[in-house]
Amino acid sequence: MIKKFTLAIITVVMFCSQSVLAQTKTVSGVVSDQDGVPLPGVSIIVSGTSNGSSTDFDGNYKISNVSASDQLVLTYIGMISQTITVGNQSTINVTLQESLESLSEVVVVGYGKTTRRLVTGAISSVKSEDINRTPVVSADQALQGQAPGVTVINSGSPGTSPQVQIRGLGTFGNSQPLYVIDGIVSGGLNEINPNDIESIDVLKDASTAAIYGSRASNGVVLITTKKGKSGKTKLTFDSFISSQSVPKKLDLLNSDQFRQFANETYGLPNRYTTDLASTELNTDWQDEIFRSSIMHNTNVGLSGGNDTAIFNISAGYVDQEGIIINTGFNRASLRANSEFKIGDKFKIGETLSIADSEMKNEEENGDRTLIEHLIKSLPYTPVYDINNPGGFGGPDTTLDNGSDAENPVRLQTIGNNTTETTKILGSLYASYEIIDGLNYKFQYGFDRSTAQTNIHRPSFNEGINSRAAAEIDQSTNIFNSNTYTNSLNYSKSFDDVHNLDLLLVAEKFGTTARNNQSQSSNPLTDAVTVVQGNATVTNQLFEYGLISYIGRVNYNYDNKYLLSASLRRDGSSRFGSNNRWGTFPAVSLGWILSEENFIKDSNTISNLKVRGSWGTTGNDGSTDYVYEAGLISTYNYIGLNNNVGVSNFGSANPDLKWEEATMTNIGLDLGLYNNALTLSLEYYNNDVDDVIVPIPNVASDGLGAAFTQRNGASTNTKGVELNIGYNHDNGDDFSWSANLNLGTSKNKATDLGDLLFIESSIFEGENLTRITEGESLFYFYGLETNGLFQVGDDTSAQPNAAAGDIRFVDQDNSGTIDSGDNVKIGDPFPNFTYGLNFSANYKNFDATIFFSGVSGNDIYNTNIYDLEGMTRLFNAGTTVLNRWTPTNTNTSIPRFTADHSDNVNRSDRFIESGAYAKLRNLTIGYSLSDNALSSFGNDTLSKFRVYLTGQNLFTITDYSGYDPEIGGSTTVTPGQQSEAAGVGIDRGVYPQPRSIILGLQVAF
């Protein structure tokens, strides 16, 4: 009270003293943005004085005691500041231009926001324009190539979330970043309309991420959805339609070639003698499975508000047919965000989104993907055969020599396999300004989702493959989360140079997940598609609770010397009782050299900042109750009245704790020539300790379970990130900009405790990947090949081998090829990932070219096993016609041999380079000029743009498969430990489509 009063007196005194000194007047006017929307809260200060004012809700300002020689400085977050000499004007209307240079751009951080200038950690920000430039159904897909250090592996399967890794891989388990949508932690972005997103901010280092504590070590992705702006009500309409097709086909044998191949190898199947006519059919299974498909997407938005309320309402509908038959994804979504002011100090608001989606799933069967069945399907097999129950053709038990690939068209189209998801995500919040600068905020966030997968598999008989009774499988996953956040924020400047921002948060987070599954079969009819009769029902419940206390101090001296420190304490139900609470500290420092006098006046350097951060974050895994050893009730012993035995299974591990990452980041930001050229450079070094691994139990402890999950390994990931931008905009008709971002990452297992290795990803009975101390994670493991044996070569190391077989390298010089000769033969993770973006405007035309790519990674292509392996009589690639024979010795394809399969041993025969550069996007757009808009739209129209986009027009790669982008497969993953364990193993990946898109954007 007293302080406020003193301040008022001082202000009055200062005003008085000024008025004596000069002849003064009052100036007024309206401040608006480029679109003519009035800007409230713009700060207007008379240069060199403390005389100032700000605009009201309608953008009006009034400032008195100014003289003609005074200069008005107008500043507003996100806009270029303007300095205007008053002169003889008394009404000065100002249009502020949106700032293209990034320093004043708003950056969303955990539990708050700041400006790019004051950031001391590593944050990559992606704006809505960049997200929507590439039409996608999920925003994380659009992150690819947009932010250095963010690796995105997309899938062509509509509705399938991409795999996102921030700064490489540092764990063997859950490697997903934490997704936070408007302050609410929520898993994945599939149910969020990308059109509703204002910005995505990726927190990559400890100083920015540690505020999320035990869930932050894989990085944090903050999603901010669009809020309304006060002013004119704005209606927007965006729509596009796209035609998609498969960019590449494999060379498979046709009927004639197959006949030749079969005749020379396994011998012609009996069909050639019993039913020769039927072998003349020529089915191109790729044509049957792949199709041209349509995607369309329409969004309508309404936003606006006044000085007491703002709102943003939007609705969207997207429907993407997959390029594989009977796959697709559609989503209808609705969002309503609003905020209300009650008096000067009290604010209340909400965010709400409802989305309904349906995904038609890709099929697999018998541990073989659809693509694998496609490759193996015989070219003379008809797609349809009305004589078979179910109506599909397929290989016969006796006529086709045991060839048993499933008709891929039948597999993919018969019956139904869809997942319907409904998600409601939102928050309610209220904030109150207790005293000037001190704000209290309460937020309640909720996430409700129900995903129901309905599978109906009717009976059929296509020959060797059949299903006697219809199978019905319905599973429902119901997920609930609630977040209660209390925060207290104090933000104040002292003596104009001490800028302080304090934050205290107490938060409670809890989730429940229920999985219900029911299955039945129906031998009577295929018409009933629901579970009936003797059903197998299973039901599971998982809960997760987290209590957190957070504190953060941001201090800077004169916007030159920056300090940030944060501390989070997490109590989590995912940790054992001995380690239930974890503390995650972080500090960072920054020095803006360009504010120092020795640089300030430089014409070249407009911005120079160095910064460094250190801190710890955690990874609490993705599963609940890992530390617990419960009781199981199947230790049965017959012949006793009570023959159900109940006892412990496994060992509780009350010491189980989060995986702990210690992260160091050093960064440099440079802006040259008035920030036309910007450069950011980051170096990071992350040590992860206490990585959770399954440690074998001691047998004499008699625990029952073979393993206990323990914190027993360490990893290190380090890398460099670079972002260079050039922006040429002189206000001419032609402007252009370019941006290159690049991130490197090198991971390695530094300690595995007593474990010699960890293996995973089984293919044909062998684990393809390994983790050993000192090597990169999940490297490919196998034999090294050295060409083919030729006639007369010494095959003593491989007694089974003859001329035309693969020669393996005897790594241990033992004289024989055995398990001791397996070595590292590839690395699934790239050395670096990059994105390259050009955009240009000429008059009303705009154009964008966007490349993204990866380099230095390998792919284990299991399809080669089917295309060139010749292990059984299936269809194959045309390369088998070039196999080694006594007359065709100059080839890399080994000979045919029916009786031993060493040629298909796990080896670098299946390893290919996974490097690629994709032309992700090429767009040309045309917008109506302001004149045309006003005459055409009668002043109601503010934007009208049409555009044409080509997506994935070409890919530069040496990879022989459909698509070099291969994430951990979600369909066929026997023995897989984690999503990351399957990266780079191509088991028949769903290729990404090539698309031609025509779009329209209108705003009123």
Added chain:
Amino acid sequence: MKNIKIYFTGISVLIIGILISCNESDIELTNPNQLSTETYFKSSAQLESSVTAAYAYLQEVGNYARYQFYINDNIAGENYAAGNLEADKVQMINRDIDEANNGNNQYWDHNYKGIGRCNFVIDSESSFENIDATEITQRLGEIRFLRALYYFNIVTKYGEVPLVLSSETVAGGRPKSSITDIYAAIVTDLQFATTNLPAKGTQEVGRATSGAAWALLGKVLLQNDDASGAKTALANVTGYSLVDNYIDNFTVSGEHNDESIFEIHYDESTGAGDSWNQDGLGNSETSFRAQEYSGWYNVKPSQTLLDEFEDGDTRYSDTFYSINDNDNGTMTNIYNKGTTTFTSGTIGPDDNPAWRKYQNLDNRAAETTESGINARVIRYADVLLMKAEAEIRSGGTESVALGYLNEVRNRASVSMPAISVSGAPAILDAIKHERWVELAGEQSRYLDLQRFDGFTYLMPIPNIELQANTNL
């Protein structure tokens, strides 16, 4: 005033807010998908189930369903490899079992897992609620009996091993304990069991009884060179008698007869299930014995065993099928309810006698992997012979010892002439012979060799332990 009110409101809201966040029970969750240790042992049925679980590992492939008989019978020289015997079982016959040997690993694993189930119950005693005190001691008596039996299985095959008497794990595993300490633990458990278990007749059929505990204690003490202790213990085995028909000890119909002291349950009706991979869990409660011995004829009785039988001892034809009398004078080649005859070429890969004990072939044409015949761990004939041995080894009366011995020989179906030799060595020789013949193929010979012949062969501690235990 107004400001104070606002501060007050603000602070109240904050306090309420923080209170919402402060309830620590929100992060102390237990898995609702399975029973939890914290909430268990709150009824007698729950305690009973935990004891049931401790029996389960006696039934497994590492134990009486498979490797208990292979390890004992093969190492003791009662078998030879007749059919396509797998390498790990050949190692047993050759007495060169290695650390990777499958049977060795399974035997170790399943006996220690049985011990684990026992330790779990014993460790949980403090959390028992709503259970009658007498019942608690009875159940603990069963548990201590079972743990003693598992340890006896282990110590006699491995010698020094880790002595694990609690569910608590030790980083890197426990080191070996001395044989003395292990026997001391076994004896302590059995002493508890003898005083707290009910006698046969009052105890539910199939569960451990005081008689079983005394009998096992006698066996253990005898094995550990305490003949007088054994004599005292065995004197307490009362209420049992020999059945008239020797063969009734190895059939389904003869289960839990007057001679039976402790059996492992098998039941053909539970089916094969996942019996090859059984690991204490599930419903595969059948034995491979019948299929392995005279189904596939993987092993057949060794010539030394056949030769040990006296002429005219009917236990020969009760124990073996044969297609000639092999000088013994008794012979059975009829099976399948008397309808089928073994002839040359039908009794396995060679024409030597095959096992009849624990086979189902008397009642059917062929064996399956799902035999339901209970395994007799201890029966009264064994006790009588142990009493005779203890009597002599403790310097007791020779006539008393011969009385026990001749009681066994005088069983109605056996009726062999009484032995009347004198002097401890001669009587011990007679007992050794009688045990060999009476208990052929009943996992007795291995222990007898240790006591009578200074046999010292032990299995090496298997890989399943070595790979994780760094303190051995």
